[in-house]
Amino acid sequence: AISNNNHHALLLVSPGIGHIIPALELAKRLVTHKIISKLTFFYGSIKTSTPSKAETQILQSAIKENLFDLIQLPPIDLSIHVSPHDTLETKLAIIMHEIPLLFMSTISTMNLNPTMIITDFFFSQVIPLAKNLNLPIFAFAPTNAWVIALSLQCPTLDKEIEGEYSIESKPISIPGCKSVHPLDLIPMLRDRTQRVYHEFVGVCEGAALADGIFVNTFHELEPKTLEALGSGHIITKVPVYPVGPLVRDQRGPNGSNEGKIGDVFEWLDKQEEESVVYVSLGSGYTMSFEEMKEMALGLELSGNKFVWSVRSPVTKVGTGNLFHSRWVGEEGGIRTTLESNNEPSFPDEFYRIQTNGIVITDWAPQLDILKHPSIGGFVSHCGWNSLIESVSCGVPIIGLPLFAEQMMNATMLMEEVGNAIRVEVSPSTNMVGREELSKAIRKIMDTDDKEGCVMRERAKELKQLAERAWFHDSPSYLALSKITHSNGV
């Protein structure tokens, strides 16, 4: 084991639950495993969006644990740079540009004496900015190795490919790794006329200057990609270390309806083993009324029992938001907006199916639900945290990828890992149809389905491998401890 030392790390994290949750876990492990002795956790924030109740509670419980200091960076005012109608990606471009500058100016006014910096991969522009501090700098990617391989290949692709990647007829190749289908590309790379494209290439160039990149994955999940990233500098000179699965080991905040959450577990206790599907599209996605109706019908058609973590819908198209998740009843949240605008509440189908399951309209204790023996499948939007949690709990996945790198995540699990099925959006309706959804659920849940059986077995095998990755002196622990063995430390 690594002995204690006098290292003080500054950890910089992006706003958004999908970043904060794994970064807090990383910070906890660095400190509790005594890899470093002190850590200061900086998190970005945005002026115009109140952090969700869940985000606030997660940060507050970290403050209470008192393992490290938490500092909120001054909120950035997106309205100076973008209009409310701009895409998520445009906002992301501003955030990727502004937060590294803000972080540098904030730490320059503080007397912190850090010995290393760990930055969210999104903020890798910190790496060239902090060069004159002469400290080792690492990037932390709350995603998988394949997405990082594509990202590190970006500066090369930028030089080699002319025109849009998305109209390339052939898959985008990454040396030593599975190629990426143009339709699965992360949205930031889809349009080279957009600012976010150039910002992201800059981020990837910055990351290539890091002393190491930590990724929330483990060897057996992505052996080929990790080998390509690690061996012979095929893609990059930067060492890439798998440090996952970084999954919380405690109950998350339960929100206001604790009684109801208790009912979920009481209800789950009464169900047969592996007979219930858990459904969640993550912290940041709000379904449209029509999408919700279709999903309710799909669940009904499957005949399966379910636990569904959901928010009330919006009228038109569903929306993704990485930085603010809206929950029913939250201040500034969606119910208030809906009532004031006379927009629809839940569709009738949604109420009708509730005899066959449980609906959670507040923050769901996802990890505890996934751990419950009655859960046999997870209908997921394929956010990486949800997937790595599902892998750790041995639950196979019915993937409904929506935005960001979720399409790549779904493809990887389905084609390389073998514990998931992916449901395609119907081009005519731009939604996942009820038939397709129910078929996919039945494939995973039906004990007679041969393919489903293979996926369920694979999911169980992965659970054991995931547990081993974080035993003491395990590969992920040893990879993380490299942080104190790097150049100059």
Ligand code: UDP
């Ligand atoms: N989560 C949760 N309860 C919910 C919704 C989400 O605990 O009701 C957690 C989930 O366990 C995961 C994170 O929020 O850790 C969501 O991250 P992910 O990367 O899956 O998706 P995102 O929300 O970033 O789209």
